[in-house]
Amino acid sequence: MSAVESTDVLVIGSGFGGAIAAYHLAAGGAKVVVLERGPWVTADEFDHDFLLGSSYTRVFDFVVGDGMSILGGNCVGGGSVVYFATMPRAPGFVFERHGSIGRRMWPAAISRETLDPWYERVEQALPVTQQRWENVPYAGGLWAAACNHAGRTANPAPSAVDVDLCTNCNWMMAGCKFDAKRSLLLNYLPGALAHGAEIRPLHEVQHLTRTGDGYRVHYRIVDDEDYRVLHDTGAIDAKIVIMAAGTGATPVILRRSEPHLGAMPPAVGRYFSGNGERLNTAVFDEDRVRDVLGLERPDGQAYAGYQIGRGPVVANWDHLDGSLPEHERFSLEQLFFPPGLGTILAQVPDGTDPLWFGRDKKEMLRRWQSWLTIFIMSEDDNEGVFGEPPETGNAVRLSQQMLGTGPLRYEPTENTWRGWNLADAEIKDILERDGLARVAPWTNDLVGAYTVHPLSSCRIGDDPATSALDDRHELRGHPGIFVTDGSAVPGALTVNPALTISALAERAMPGIVRAARERGVAVRYAGSLPEGEAASRRPVHI
Numbered sequence: 001m002s003a004v005e006s007t008d009v010l011v012i013g014s015g016f017g018g019a020i021a022a023y024h025l026a027a028g029g030a031k032v033v034v035l036e037r038g039p040w041v042t043a044d045e046f047d048h049d050f051l052l053g054s055s056y057t058r059v060f061d062f063v064v065g066d067g068m069s070i071l072g073g074n075c076v077g078g079g080s081v082v083y084f085a086t087m088p089r090a091p092g093f094v095f096e097r098h099g100s101i102g103r104r105m106w107p108a109a110i111s112r113e114t115l116d117p118w119y120e121r122v123e124q125a126l127p128v129t130q131q132r133w134e135n136v137p138y139a140g141g142l143w144a145a146a147c148n149h150a151g152r153t154a155n156p157a158p159s160a161v162d163v164d165l166c167t168n169c170n171w172m173m174a175g176c177k178f179d180a181k182r183s184l185l186l187n188y189l190p191g192a193l194a195h196g197a198e199i200r201p202l203h204e205v206q207h208l209t210r211t212g213d214g215y216r217v218h219y220r221i222v223d224d225e226d227y228r229v230l231h232d233t234g235a236i237d238a239k240i241v242i243m244a245a246g247t248g249a250t251p252v253i254l255r256r257s258e259p260h261l262g263a264m265p266p267a268v269g270r271y272f273s274g275n276g277e278r279l280n281t282a283v284f285d286e287d288r289v290r291d292v293l294g295l296e297r298p299d300g301q302a303y304a305g306y307q308i309g310r311g312p313v314v315a316n317w318d319h320l321d322g323s324l325p326e327h328e329r330f331s332l333e334q335l336f337f338p339p340g341l342g343t344i345l346a347q348v349p350d351g352t353d354p355l356w357f358g359r360d361k362k363e364m365l366r367r368w369q370s371w372l373t374i375f376i377m378s379e380d381d382n383e384g385v386f387g388e389p390p391e392t393g394n395a396v397r398l399s400q401q402m403l404g405t406g407p408l409r410y411e412p413t414e415n416t417w418r419g420w421n422l423a424d425a426e427i428k429d430i431l432e433r434d435g436l437a438r439v440a441p442w443t444n445d446l447v448g449a450y451t452v453h454p455l456s457s458c459r460i461g462d463d464p465a466t467s468a469l470d471d472r473h474e475l476r477g478h479p480g481i482f483v484t485d486g487s488a489v490p491g492a493l494t495v496n497p498a499l500t501i502s503a504l505a506e507r508a509m510p511g512i513v514r515a516a517r518e519r520g521v522a523v524r525y526a527g528s529l530p531e532g533e534a535a536s537r538r539p540v541h542i
């Protein structure tokens with residue numbers, strides 16, 4: 001083991017929660033080190049293929065749990081490198097949710113109104129812009145036309161994509177080659193670097209121990225090609241630790257640290273939410289698209305355009321209505337989803353047993369260009385619980401990149417199924433009307449439910465029994481440890497969560513800066529945003 005280094009602030013993870021903290025603390029004058037378990041990949045290295053060793057397999061992390069699988073980012077920039085950049089604010093009713101605990105889940109200090117100024121800051125920094133109908137690709141137009149035909153509404157969603165730079169290449173998931181997607185590699189992270197922060201890729205944090213005036217963070221170096229191989233160990237002392245390793249990782253690191261730090265609050269690793277997520281895939285009848293919806297392209301095709309365009313651009317928000325009962329509110333977003341899980345999990349319409357292969361499945365796959373995937377985000381019951389941490393890392397890695405099995409257990413409750421069933425029925429009603437399409441629901445039988453929006457495994461709240469963090473994001477009983485990633489969000493949001501995760505991180509910053517000052521760090525809250533020179537700087541390898 002190398003000699004122990006020291007820093008003022010140690011940030012674990014470089015996604016939304018980590019990048020925002022690193023930027024503000026560095027901009028305020030603190031010495032900041034960011035440890036990130038994944039590689040540092042930039043636009044010139046993003047590939048347009050699915051080959052092993054391409055950016056696609058290097059930057060993703062797919063962890064199969066018992067009843068719930070999580071897809072996330074694994075690189076500098078975290079989920080922002082792989083995300084679809086759809087960035088809506090959460091509706092006001094979300095903050096009033098009770099879930100299953102019989103009281104308001106969110107801290108009294110936070111409502112949509114009090115979070116709005118922090119949302120605004122992130123929207124300005126990334127930046128986020130409202131998409132316009134003239135920029136909507138075919139898949140979004142089809143979803144909008146089908147909603148309109150069924151008497152529903154549809155809206156272009158706010159997005160962190162620069163449409164002037166976007167080529168609609170449809171490879172945004174493997175990292176945007178054109179820097180059109182406003183990932184954290186283009187704003188907060190270069191801003192943090194410009195203020196002297198250090199970012200160290202391929203450093204996987206294992207656990208924390210205590211020092212006289214702070215914490216020691218223990219890491220292992222991850223092999224660049226085979227993530228199952230861990231090399232050297234090392235440790236860094238810090239007065240303040242920001243946990244931002246993501247919802248699937250933060251509780252694992254904290255639970256592994258328990259023998260060294262003492263008991264964790266009971267909510268660490270409990271109340272996990274998959275953001276009520278579920279997918280349906282519809283196979284359209286091209287003739288009906290032409291005849292019923294009147295859609296036609298210059299080349300004579302009606303749609304046949306599944307492969308063309310960006311991620312989610314058009315959403316149906318008719319059920320984001322605060323007067324509806326909890327668990328009956330959801331949004332329906334049109335989504336591009338590439339081959340892979342999509343082809344396996346989408347089931348033949350009206351099939352009785354899940355089918356991975358066979359004649360009917362083959363016929364369905366043959367028509368892949370006429371597919372439209374609809375993404376449900378509803379209100380689940382925070383029913384996920386993490387079991388014992390694996391020996392190292394956040395999961396047992398099965399393949400050299402991307403795939404692992406993790407300690408999360410998730411058994412959907414009746415409440416969760418109520419939302420999913422209502423949303424499934426709504427999608428069927430919209431898309432099968434007048435023979436437009438056949439809807440193929442996704443099965444939960446292979447990898448359980450599935451989420452790209454894991455939340456709440458270490459959440460903020462006012463009640464110590466059901467929240468791991470206070471409303472300043474400090475870990476109860478462990479002063480100086482703060483959590484700013486998706487795990488801090490109290491529950492499902494009914495919309496894509498990255499903007500809310502980021503707004504909460506922005507909101508937490510003045511308090512974290514104050515805590516750092518109390519521990520002797522010379523830092524102030526500058527309140528600036530990564531703009532201008534910093535935002536246009538490309539990150540460099542160090």
Ligand SMILES: Cc1cc2nc3c(=O)[nH]c(=O)nc-3n(C[C@H](O)[C@H](O)[C@H](O)COP(=O)(O)OP(=O)(O)OC[C@H]3O[C@@H](n4cnc5c(N)ncnc54)[C@H](O)[C@@H]3O)c2cc1C
Nearest residue numbers: 013015016017037078079084085086205485486496497498
């Ligand atoms: C395909 C896909 C599409 C998405 N599209 C959208 C979208 O359109 N809109 C939206 O709002 N959200 C979207 N999301 C979700 C969004 O990416 C996440 O909600 C968001 O990134 C979570 O932020 P975070 O700070 O919690 O963690 P992350 O962004 O996941 O960052 C955590 C970081 O910590 C690192 N890490 C993990 N363990 C360790 C460790 N032990 N040591 C050091 N580092 C570690 C990880 O490698 C990662 O880089 C999408 C996600 C996926 C996978």
